[in-house]
Amino acid sequence: MDFDFDEQHRLLRQSVRDFAAAEIAPHAQRWDREERFPVELVPKLAAMGLLGIRVPPEYGGSGMDMQAYAIAIEEIARVDGSIALTVASHNGLGTGHILAFGTEEQKRKYLPRAVSGEWLAAWALSEPGSGSDAAALRTTARRDGEGWVIDGTKTFITQGSVGGFCVVLARTNTGVPKQQGITAFVVDRGTPGFAASRHLRKYGCRASDTVELTLDGVRVPDAQRVGAVDHGFADTMRILDRGRVSIAAMALGLGYGALEKAIAYAKQRTAFGNPIAEFQAIQWILADAKVELDAAALLTYRAAWLADRHEPFSKEAAMAKLFASEAATRACGGALQVHGGYGYVCEFDVERHLRDVKICEIGEGTSQIQRLVVAKHVLGG
Numbered sequence: 001m002d003f004d005f006d007e008q009h010r011l012l013r014q015s016v017r018d019f020a021a022a023e024i025a026p027h028a029q030r031w032d033r034e035e036r037f038p039v040e041l042v043p044k045l046a047a048m049g050l051l052g053i054r055v056p057p058e059y060g061g062s063g064m065d066m067q068a069y070a071i072a073i074e075e076i077a078r079v080d081g082s083i084a085l086t087v088a089s090h091n092g093l094g095t096g097h098i099l100a101f102g103t104e105e106q107k108r109k110y111l112p113r114a115v116s117g118e119w120l121a122a123w124a125l126s127e128p129g130s131g132s133d134a135a136a137l138r139t140t141a142r143r144d145g146e147g148w149v150i151d152g153t154k155t156f157i158t159q160g161s162v163g164g165f166c167v168v169l170a171r172t173n174t175g176v177p178k179q180q181g182i183t184a185f186v187v188d189r190g191t192p193g194f195a196a197s198r199h200l201r202k203y204g205c206r207a208s209d210t211v212e213l214t215l216d217g218v219r220v221p222d223a224q225r226v227g228a229v230d231h232g233f234a235d236t237m238r239i240l241d242r243g244r245v246s247i248a249a250m251a252l253g254l255g256y257g258a259l260e261k262a263i264a265y266a267k268q269r270t271a272f273g274n275p276i277a278e279f280q281a282i283q284w285i286l287a288d289a290k291v292e293l294d295a296a297a298l299l300t301y302r303a304a305w306l307a308d309r310h311e312p313f314s315k316e317a318a319m320a321k322l323f324a325s326e327a328a329t330r331a332c333g334g335a336l337q338v339h340g341g342y343g344y345v346c347e348f349d350v351e352r353h354l355r356d357v358k359i360c361e362i363g364e365g366t367s368q369i370q371r372l373v374v375a376k377h378v379l380g381g
């Protein structure tokens with residue numbers, strides 16, 4: 001995206017772009033093929049400050065704003081959706097929940113380790129029976145003396161098997177409306193009863209770690225509770241507002257990355273004696289993608305800017321995610337079409353971008369749910 005950010009943002013964009021070109025792009029196809037999260041990349045992400053983007057310096061982080069966060073995710077996604085998803089969920093969900101709602105003791109325990117990459121963060125809201133209707137979750141946490149015992153199953157959890165800790169949402173009260181009886185807990189890897197029970201193979205973002213988790217009599221002290229008892233769902237909604245900005249940024253990066261490849265390909269591929277870039281039908285695919293992605297970028301960076309000004313941005317985040325994910329899916333599809341048969345085979349990256357971008361229409365609230373959020377706001381609900 002070529003809007004003017006301030007000098008600090010421009011420098012960040014360039015440095016993450018260079019890093020992604022050197023350390024991620026050359027391996028992205030192989031990681032996707034191997035369907036494995038590249039743990040060897042973690043120290044490099046940490047050294048770049050990408051594992052503590054929003055974490056204040058007092059906990060070892062980069063202390064950057066939401067615009068910077070979106071820039072970083074966009075630039076990683078330009079070459080690899082899996083790593084963008086990993087960095088987004090680590091920063092925004094698991095680490096973000098501790099940062100926003102954790103106690104000082106929890107921040108001192110978890111944030112420096114998250115920033116250094118010693119512990120990647122996972123965040124477990126979704127369950128086999130509840131995704132969009134997240135408040136219908138069935139995992140329970142019951143008081144047991146001074147602590148809690150958690151039981152249930154979580155699914156689709158990013159970093160579920162490679163994470164060092166996981167923020168788990170569980171029901172703590174059944175006598176109130178379902179949104180008002182949920183509490184967050186942070187569970188350390190290795191806690192008895194807490195296990196990654198199944199790796200999930202995926203359509204896209206194949207190099208990100210996605211698992212089902214089981215919690216079988218997991219005992220945690222009350223010091224592992226994050227936020228107030230029964231307040232976890234309200235806190236979660238705030239986490240997701242920020243998360244949606246990062247997923248919009250991820251969509252942008254995947255879309256722009258695919259568009260760049262399509263432009264380069266259209267200039268060098270010839271048909272009927274001409275570069276295909278000279279055919280108007282091809283030009284329109286490229287032009288539509290550029291217009292839609294720039295419009296999506298404006299929505300995305302508006303939402304980030306509002307968040308940085310501490311103004312309400314829930315509606316704007318939903319609008320950005322909705323439009324950016326759908327625009328980027330169209331842009332990636334167009335880029336594949338421009339590549340013809342070469343787009344469909346795996347040697348060129350556009351098919352990977354198209355597979356990776358689809359998650360942006362699903363994760364952190366589907367497009368249907370974003371429309372519900374926007375409608376609720378415009379109707380004054």
Ligand SMILES: Cc1cc2nc3c(=O)[nH]c(=O)nc-3n(C[C@H](O)[C@H](O)[C@H](O)COP(=O)(O)OP(=O)(O)OC[C@H]3O[C@@H](n4cnc5c(N)ncnc54)[C@H](O)[C@@H]3O)c2cc1C
Nearest residue numbers: 123124125126130131132156157158362363364365366368
């Ligand atoms: C790769 C990947 C990574 C993920 N990472 C995480 C993670 O780290 N942590 C986590 O907690 N979750 C994670 N998720 C889960 C993700 O957030 C959910 O998949 C998503 O919220 C949708 O929930 P669902 O899959 O249960 O679909 P459902 O809620 O069952 O929806 C099915 C369909 O019904 C539609 N629908 C549902 N309700 C309505 C309605 N009211 N009106 C109109 N349409 C509706 C949906 O839009 C969708 O099209 C991840 C998912 C994937 C695929």
